[in-house]
Amino acid sequence: MLASQLINTLRFKTRPVPDFADFTVNLVTQDTREIEPGSIFVAIKGFSVDGHKFVPTAVANGAQLIVAQEPVTTTVPVIYVNDTRRALAELGDAFYGRPSHQMQVVGVTGTNGKTTVTHMIDAIFRHHGEQTGLIGTMYRRIGQKKFPTANTTPDVLTLQKTLKQMVDSHVTTVAMEVSSIALIQGRVWGIDFDTAVFTNFTQDHLDYHKTMAEYAHAKSLLFAQLGNTYGSNGRPKVAVMNIDDPMGEKFQADTAVEVLTYGIKNHRAMVRAQNVKIHERGTDFDLIVFGEKHHLTVKTVGLFNVYNLLAAFGAGYVAGISTAELIATLEAFPGVKGRLQLITSASGVSAIVDYSHTPDGLLNALTTINDFAPRDVYCVIGCGGDRDRSKRPKMAKIAVENSDHVFFTSDNPRTEDPEAILDEVVAGVPAGYHYDRITDRRAAIQTAIHQAQAGDIVLIAGKGHEDYQIIGKTKHHFDDVEEATKALEIKEKK
Numbered sequence: 001m002l003a004s005q006l007i008n009t010l011r012f013k014t015r016p017v018p019d020f021a022d023f024t025v026n027l028v029t030q031d032t033r034e035i036e037p038g039s040i041f042v043a044i045k046g047f048s049v050d051g052h053k054f055v056p057t058a059v060a061n062g063a064q065l066i067v068a069q070e071p072v073t074t075t076v077p078v079i080y081v082n083d084t085r086r087a088l089a090e091l092g093d094a095f096y097g098r099p100s101h102q103m104q105v106v107g108v109t110g111t112n113g114k115t116t117v118t119h120m121i122d123a124i125f126r127h128h129g130e131q132t133g134l135i136g137t138m139y140r141r142i143g144q145k146k147f148p149t150a151n152t153t154p155d156v157l158t159l160q161k162t163l164k165q166m167v168d169s170h171v172t173t174v175a176m177e178v179s180s181i182a183l184i185q186g187r188v189w190g191i192d193f194d195t196a197v198f199t200n201f202t203q204d205h206l207d208y209h210k211t212m213a214e215y216a217h218a219k220s221l222l223f224a225q226l227g228n229t230y231g232s233n234g235r236p237k238v239a240v241m242n243i244d245d246p247m248g249e250k251f252q253a254d255t256a257v258e259v260l261t262y263g264i265k266n267h268r269a270m271v272r273a274q275n276v277k278i279h280e281r282g283t284d285f286d287l288i289v290f291g292e293k294h295h296l297t298v299k300t301v302g303l304f305n306v307y308n309l310l311a312a313f314g315a316g317y318v319a320g321i322s323t324a325e326l327i328a329t330l331e332a333f334p335g336v337k338g339r340l341q342l343i344t345s346a347s348g349v350s351a352i353v354d355y356s357h358t359p360d361g362l363l364n365a366l367t368t369i370n371d372f373a374p375r376d377v378y379c380v381i382g383c384g385g386d387r388d389r390s391k392r393p394k395m396a397k398i399a400v401e402n403s404d405h406v407f408f409t410s411d412n413p414r415t416e417d418p419e420a421i422l423d424e425v426v427a428g429v430p431a432g433y434h435y436d437r438i439t440d441r442r443a444a445i446q447t448a449i450h451q452a453q454a455g456d457i458v459l460i461a462g463k464g465h466e467d468y469q470i471i472g473k474t475k476h477h478f479d480d481v482e483e484a485t486k487a488l489e490i491k492e493k494k
């Protein structure tokens, strides 16, 4: 694509476009570390640095055109716009050929359950015979090929590039997690969502959004973004909403499209679950679809996973997949790595690795486990550094109130002092509760499993699928499943 064509797609420029010798654009990027000759560099005002400072580096590396929102002095032509983040989204969409318009895109937002629901949706469309794509916390996946990811929702160019690769690989449906932070930063601007799913709304990320109202506003943007009532495939767009959550009711007002509602408690839900029975290895419930009742036996455990199944069912249903087929897929769904992942042992002690890293997530995990635990529930838990500090004491209170033995430990301390994080965690323990504090996560897991007796369950919360621990700026290999398995093996030998 020629630079002049691409620049033409930018609707508003704040200064006249200078004359420049046209060239074929090889890359649009906001990162000087990626630049190659034939690149357009877009200067973004970041959270840690201002991209405008890197213009000289961009030019030295071969950038032939700069897009900026603040005055820069340089030898190559500069296009000035009001907001470079928005310009980046417009350029990325155009450069990669508007890939989101060529596929069914299902966006999932909410505090908890996004990774789980996107995996369920992926399974639904795969079993329906489609080539699928998945974008989220764990990876970007095209067909069966996995690519690493730095964020739950990638930056706008990585996202557009990934969607383009998906189109080229004949992907017809992509399920993607849409984080609140991505919505606020405009990482999904220009994405043509066909279906938007809302899971739930509870506390997280207050370091970033400051108030729950701002956090809710961020989430509402996905439903506002559904925009037109018909998708590029001519099918009506739909929002799939959990109306047991008050925020789901509210978000209905933020979208112009049809809404499919789901829930367990709210009798007005179009898709509803009833008579939920939870076991260690699965859940039984009745599914009521517009008044028609079906019985399901699923492999996923817990009431919150019933909500996740309803959300995924909704996304499949609005795409026209039959109820019978959706039920068959969801009954076969094996669960997601690190989400209530059960590790049993001959010692009679079981461990469960779970990614609960919010107060609500932790409460749900512990409530679920308490429902089926034959004896005591142990909990090994910490909180991530450089993240929402106000959730730390709340998670501690939930841990001690809903477990028989608690070991507070480190999650990903990142650049914070692990002891200072733990001080903030244990400050939330109400008077009268006993707990242990073992900063080293490996030692905490080993001690908890060592102390547990046959019939006890040890929940290891917070890191789920993560195979690393970030201490300072360094990522060390660390895997809760591996650690729990090793500790259980030692226990078996005793």
Ligand SMILES: CC(=O)N[C@H]1[C@@H](OP(=O)(O)OP(=O)(O)OC[C@H]2O[C@@H](n3ccc(=O)[nH]c3=O)[C@H](O)[C@@H]2O)O[C@H](CO)[C@@H](O)[C@@H]1O[C@H](C)C(=O)N[C@@H](C)C(=O)N[C@H](CCC(=O)O)C(=O)O
Binding pocket: 030, 031, 032, 033, 043, 044, 045, 046, 047, 048, 049, 050, 051, 054, 137, 150, 151, 152, 153, 154, 155, 156, 179, 180, 181, 182, 187
């Ligand atoms: C606070 C935050 O959200 N930061 C995100 C943001 O970085 P930033 O804009 O602050 O970038 P910056 O480092 O200040 O750099 C500014 C500009 O200079 C450029 N630069 C910088 C250095 C250089 O040498 N050359 C250069 O050109 C950068 O490419 C950038 O364009 O934009 C980047 C690209 O989109 C993100 O990767 C980055 O996420 C960081 C890694 C992060 O930790 N984000 C978390 C808070 C986050 O986004 N989490 C959500 C939710 C998680 C969940 O609940 O699952 C997520 O979606 O992941």
Ligand SMILES: Nc1ncnc2c1ncn2[C@@H]1O[C@H](COP(=O)(O)OP(=O)(O)OP(=O)(O)O)[C@@H](O)[C@H]1O
Binding pocket: 110, 111, 112, 113, 114, 115, 116, 117, 137, 152, 177, 199, 200, 304, 305, 307, 308, 338, 339, 340, 354, 355, 356, 357, 360, 361, 362, 364, 365, 464
């Ligand atoms: N519907 C739900 N309601 C409440 N808690 C849930 C729900 N689904 C999952 N959880 C809990 O939250 C944890 C994380 O689940 P999941 O990874 O699916 O969420 P996520 O929204 O993708 O999280 P992230 O914000 O990190 O991307 C699970 O391990 C489980 O403990």
Ligand SMILES: N[C@H](CCC[C@H](N)C(=O)O)C(=O)O
Binding pocket: 137, 152, 357, 383, 384, 385, 387, 411, 412, 462, 463, 466
């Ligand atoms: N993706 C989320 C979850 C973090 C999980 C937890 N292990 C932590 O490091 O805080 C985040 O970045 O906020």
Ligand SMILES: [Mg+2]
Binding pocket: 114, 115, 136, 137, 138, 152, 177
């Ligand atoms: Mg996720």
